[in-house]
Amino acid sequence: MQRVIEGTRPRVVVVGGGFAGFSALRHLQRHLAPDVADLVLVNPTDYLLYSPLLPEVATGVVEARHIAVSLRRALPRVRLLLGRVTGVDLAARTVQVQPVAGAGEPAGLTWDRLVLVPGSVTRQVPVPGVPEHGRGLKTLVEAVFLRDHLLQQLDLADAQPDTPDGRAERRALLTVVAVGAGYTGTEVVAQTQRWLRTIERRWDRTRAGDVRWILVDAASAVLPELGPDLGRRALDLLRRRGVDVRLGTAVASADETAVRLTDGTTVATRTLLWGVGVVASPLIGELGLPTRRGRLVVDETLGVPGHPDVWSAGDAAAVPDLAARRAGGEPPDTPPTAQHAQRQGTVLGRNVAASLGVGCPRAYRHRDLGLVADLGGWDAVAKPLGVPLTGPLAKVVTRGYHLYALPAMANRVRVATDWLFQTVLPPESTQLSVVRLEDARLAAAQGVAPAPTRSGDEPAVSSGS
Structure with a gap:
């Protein structure tokens, strides 16, 4: 029989310790007296990851732990359960928690207020070979692996013999295909290329200029979120640095030795970077609640319609952007960025507190x-x-x-x-090799398999964070 965790005071359960969940709990612990409610957070890690700086972790500029904010230190009044929520029973007011490996048995957790902010996962498309051979950049594990992987490829290329087969293998080892010209793909290519130039003396026969960079995207612009002018400037910069930018192009298939593109070319490579955006956590698709483009539908106060004690925000929620309301039309959804998630979390915390008699609720409105x-x-x-x-x-x-x-x-x-x-110091170029290849696969980083995409309910895509 499954163990059920209960309590005496009203319990606020927050699912997900990302920007939205962290900000909501920080507001609640500041404004709710300890005897008003118990605060519980379910999250697979004991830190909030500041993901916009992951490219700098991948290049060794920033230490990995320095962008991991300790949840226990920042939220001392919150009970942290290390695990993943695998199911939600809205009628029984329970969530099923699967602890992380070795942390205990599965348990049911009752709630009086439920905050669903499980965030997002790297978007995958049904392209043969990508889940097995693609490498994302959404977790610390992926960032550390990518850094070591690139150093290893250059080490291997530097050791290749000067024979026809050796030269062909060297070219493949020194070729990087990055998919997605939004924030993730563009930043990681630009920063990594610049970083390799600062450490190229590490190798005897190989220089950073020998690395072939190919950036592909099905869209028609680089960094479209920044507008056409800045996008063109970023594109010009990349091309001046020698990056082969192919717009209107996607990946048709991939294996361990090559990537085939929709422009008809086959690129021999050992490195496929996948940065085509994010989709809401697979948990959202299992709730049986209305979604819009794969994200949970909420109202302007971040409440889930029909469920007065349930809220959602961040990448997992379709939050109406009241500050961007178009004349005579419905407001668009806020983009899944850290900026919106942080501020939505604060409003969400305020509205949960209001439901417990502290303060007044308010609608979410923020101009980017x-x-x-x-x-x-x-x-x-x-x-x-x-x-x-x-x-x-x-x-x-x-x-x-x-x-x-x-x-x-x-x-x-x-x-x-x-x-x-x-x-002021020489750039870091040490290869630690602390992450296993299987732990850095896209499917492993997601933790659970993504729900299949239904026609007419396409997930929202963002290359930003």
Whole structure:
């Protein structure tokens, strides 16, 4: 018989410790007295990952732990259960929690208020070979693996004999195919290429210029979220650096030795980076509740219609963007970015508190502060408050925004110190080899298999975070 965890005070259960869940719980622990409600968080890790800086982890600029905000330290009043929610019974008011390996037996957890913020997972499309051979960049495991993998490929290429077969193998080892010209794909290609130039003396016979970079996207622009002007500037920068950018092109299939593209070419490679955006956690598709483009439908107060004690926000929810309401029409959904998730979490926390008699509920309304993209070195593009910026000024704005958005002072100091050390110390080029290949596959990073996409209910895609 399944064990059921119960309590005496009203219990607020938050599913997911990302930006939205973290911000909601931080508001609740600040504004609810301890005797008003018990706060419980179910999350597979004991940290909040500041994912916008994952490309800098992959290039060794920032230490991995420095973008992982300790949930136990930041949320001392919250009971943290390390595990994944595998099912939700809205009628019985319980969630089924599968603990992480070795942490205990599966259990049912009762709730009085339920906050569904499980976030998103890397989007996969039904392309043969991609789940097995593609590498994402949405988790710390993936970022650390990618860094070691690239160093290993250059090590292997440097050791190839000068024979026809050796030269062919060397070319394949030195070819990187990246899919997705949004934030993830563009930033990781730009930053990684720049990083390899700073450490190219690590090898005897290989230089960073020998690495062939191919960036493909089915869309017609790079970084479309930043607008056509900044997108063109980013595209021009990539091409000046020698990146082969192929727009209007997708992956047809992949295996361990090559990637076949829809433009009819076959690229021999050992590295396929997958950064085509995100979809809501598979848990959302199992709830039996209305969704829009794969995300859970909520109202302007982030409540789930028909369920007054259930809320959702962040990448998993289709939140109406009241600040972007079009004249005479329905508001669009907010994009799945960290900026919106953080602010939605604060509003969500306020509305949960209001349901417990503390404060008044309010609708979510936030005008986007702008978007930033770090392209390595002193190159960046940014659009703060609608003002387009490039070059060093954009770089300063980009780093300033990340320090502002990191939700813990200790992490801000550590990241700022990493950036400082980067300017005065030799770049880091050590290969740690601490992540197993199977743990870095796209399916492993998702934790659970994604729900199949239904015709007419396509998931929302975002290359941003």
